[in-house]
Amino acid sequence: MADTAARLYLITPVLEDASFAPRLSEACATGAVAAVLLRLKTADExxxxxxxxxxxxxAQEHGTAVLVTADGMADLATVAARGGADGVHIAGDAARLRELRERLKSERAVGVGAIRTRDDAMTFGEGGADYLLFGEPRPDGSLPSLDSVVDRASWWAEIFETPCVxxxxxxxxxxxxxxTNAEFIALGDAVWSHPDGxxxxxxxxxxxxxxQEAAHR
Known part of the structure; x- marks a missing residue:
């Protein structure tokens, strides 16, 4: 049983300019968002x-941590450091995780998603990921089954120390x-396309x- 309620982790649409800032601020001003992942359109550093x-x-002015990701092989470590982000997020790639972990040390978080198998998840956990993300939309927009995400998150949360989303x-x-006792619940379109904002x-x-937390005390 988790000691505290899961926290919220928001994932933005792919962004190519700063026009999204007001919506980001509106979401984070609630005080309920632990972290937000900025998905950035491929561009130069x-x-x-x-x-x-x-x-x-x-986001940060409301106490929300900001992580960044971008398509392709952008130098996320440099972008995060120079841009003032709190961490980076990559699709499952053990070599890239090792490189980012070495470069960022403990100064910024490194998260991993697009995890295909349990073995991959364990490899990333052992490789120094600060969290693992399960169940996010695939590049084509499709989603894994909810049952599979529940199964994977339950398994991870029960056994491993590294937080999962x-x-x-x-x-x-x-x-x-x-x-599932996942430490974080991620939301994307469900937040940004909500009819009431x-x-x-x-x-x-x-x-x-x-x-839910109150019901399980």
């Missing part, structure tokens, strides 16, 4: 760094995923997590 500088404060495709799946979605999700 300077462009990515400037985009992080423009976007990160919208379980991706919820909708608010209606938050409760089931939180029951990002803050309403975050508040609803946080309420689900708090009620």
């Amino acid at each position: 300077r462009t990515l760094t400037n985009l992080v500088k423009a976007l990160a404060p919208a 379980a991706y919820a495709p909708g608010l209606d799946t938050v409760e089931r995923l939180a029951a 990002p803050a309403a979605a975050v508040t609803a999700a946080a309420g689900i997590l708090e009620r």
Whole structure:
């Protein structure tokens, strides 16, 4: 049984400019978002760094950690350091994880997603990942089955020390995923496309997590 409620981890759409900052600020101003992953459109290092500088404060001023990722092989360590992000996120790649861990040391977090197998998950955990993300949309937009994500997150949370993040495709799946004892629940489109706005979605999700924690005390 988890000692505390799972916390929220938001994943943005792919961003190519700073126009998303107000929506990011609205979501994080609730005080309920532990971390946000900025997904950046492929660009040169300077462009990515400037985009992080423009976007990160919208979350960080509310106490939310900011992680960055980008398609391709962008130098995320440099972008995060120069842009002021709190960490980086990569698709499952053991060699790249080792490189980033060595370069960033303990100064910034390194998260890993796109994890195909349990063996891969253990490799990334042993390789120094600060968290593992299970169940996020694939590059083509499709999702793994909810049952498979519940199974993977439950297995990981029960056995391993490294925190895990379980991706919820909708608010209606938050409760089931939180029951896995994953430390974080990730939300993407369910927040950004909510008819009442990002803050309403975050508040609803946080309420689900708090009620679940209270029920299991």
